[in-house]
Amino acid sequence: MKYLQSWGLSLLVLSSCNAQTAISPIPTSIQPIATLRPTPTFGLNQEKIITIPFGIDDGIDQLSIGAISPLAEDLAQTPHLIRLDLGFDQAAYRYRITTQLGSIIPVANYQVRAIAVDSQKVTVGVTKLADQPPALPSDQKSQETIKFLPLNAYAGTTDLDLHPTNWQLDPSTNQPHVDLRATTPETLGNAAEHFNMLVMVGDEVRYQGFMIRVIAFPETSTGLFVFGIRPAE
Numbered sequence: 617m618k619y620l621q622s623w624g625l626s627l628l629v630l631s632s633c634n635a636q637t638a639i640s641p642i643p644t645s646i647q648p649i650a651t652l653r654p655t656p657t658f659g660l661n662q663e664k665i666i667t668i669p670f671g672i673d674d675g676i677d678q679l680s681i682g683a684i685s686p687l688a689e690d691l692a693q694t695p696h697l698i699r700l701d702l703g704f705d706q707a708a709y710r711y712r713i714t715t716q717l718g719s720i721i722p723v724a725n726y727q728v729r730a731i732a733v734d735s736q737k738v739t740v741g742v743t744k745l746a747d748q749p750p751a752l753p754s755d756q757k758s759q760e761t762i763k764f765l766p767l768n769a770y771a772g773t774t775d776l777d778l779h780p781t782n783w784q785l786d787p788s789t790n791q792p793h794v795d796l797r798a799t800t801p802e803t804l805g806n807a808a809e810h811f812n813m814l815v816m817v818g819d820e821v822r823y824q825g826f827m828i829r830v831i832a833f834p835e836t837s838t839g840l841f842v843f844g845i846r847p848a849e
Contacts, residue, residue: 660744660745660746660747661743661744661745662743662744663729663741663742663743664676664741664742664743665731665739665740665741665742666681666739666740666741666742667737667738667739668681668682668683668737668738668739668740669683669736669737670683670684670685670736670737670738671683671685673701675742676726676742676744677744678704678705678724679702679703679704679723679724679726679742680701680702680703680704680710681700681701681702681728681740681742682700682701682702682703683699683700683701683737683738684699684700684701684712685699686698686699686733695733696716696717697714697715697716697717697733698714698715698716698717698719698730698733698738698740699712699713699714700712700713700715700721700728700730700738700740702721702723702728703723704723704724704749706724706749706752707761708752708761708762708763708764709723709724709749709764710771711723711763711765711766711769711770711771712769712770712771713766713768713769713770714768715730715768716730717730717731717732717733718730718731720838721766721769722766722838722839722840723766724749724750724764725744725745725746725747725748725749725750726742726743726744726745727742727743727745728740728741728742728743729741729742729743750764750840753831753832753842753844755831756844757829757844757846758846759846759847760829760844760845760846761773761844761845761846762831762842762843762844763778763842763843763844763845764840764841764842765778765780765840765841765843766838766839766840766841767780767781767783767794767837767838767841768780768781772798772845773845775800775801775826776798776799776800776823776824776826776828776845777798777799777800777804778796778797778798778828778843778845779796779797779798779799780794780795780796780797780841780843781794781795781797782794782795783833783837786816791816791817792816792817792833792837793814793815793816794814794815794816794833794841795812795813795814796811796812796813796814796815796821796828796830796843797810797811797812798810798811798812798823798824798828799811800824802824803824811823811824811828815830816830816833817830817831817832817833818830822848825847825848826845826846826847826848827844827845827846827847827848827849828843828844828845829843829844829845829846830843831843831844
């Protein structure tokens with residue numbers, strides 16, 4: 617009997633030692649994009665699940681994730697769409713995106729997985745891929761703003777918005793192209809004045825007083841495209 621009591625007590629001690637420590641949730645408060653957030657409690661390539669109410673800016677470390685409420689008709693007709701405002705402490709990595717549930721979105725040295733959306737909140741999974749974000753290009757020109765964008769995202773400056781879409785390979789050269797769209801506040805409501813052109817790495821195009829430089833493409837359509845925006849001379 618004493619042996620059985622001792623054996624049961626040992627099991628109880630082992631069981632309590634193996635219990636997992638609970639991770640405290642990150643507070644859902646609006647914070648500036650450059651504010652340092654708590655150091656991630658997960659290592660490289662480990663996913664952290666975050667639920668964010670609409671209108672709230674949350675995130676991990678220097679990564680900011682804002683939940684944008686869907687349009688009422690989108691929620692009824694296309695409930696699989698999720699709208700996010702993503703950012704990093706460097707403005708080059710900030711953009712807005714509407715994407716499907718299940719999509720994996722690269723942003724700086726993280727990736728964000730769109731998991732769920734309802735009438736009040738979104739749920740995403742965040743994975744840290746590296747300790748540092750991709751470096752800015754070494755050939756940055758004077759007065760040039762650099763933007764890192766995934767496919768189908770919207771970002772740019774206050775005067776010019778870029779939107780890369782429709783990644784494809786040119787069958788004659790086997791080089792990747794992307795359909796680059798651009799708007800300014802003045803042309804936003806007039807589709808006839810929008811910039812829309814297939815571009816490839818090395819192209820420089822002029823639009824509404826700006827030069828848009830195509831600096832780099834990702835190896836696949838799921839990575840980050842790199843563009844430069846500067847005033848036209």
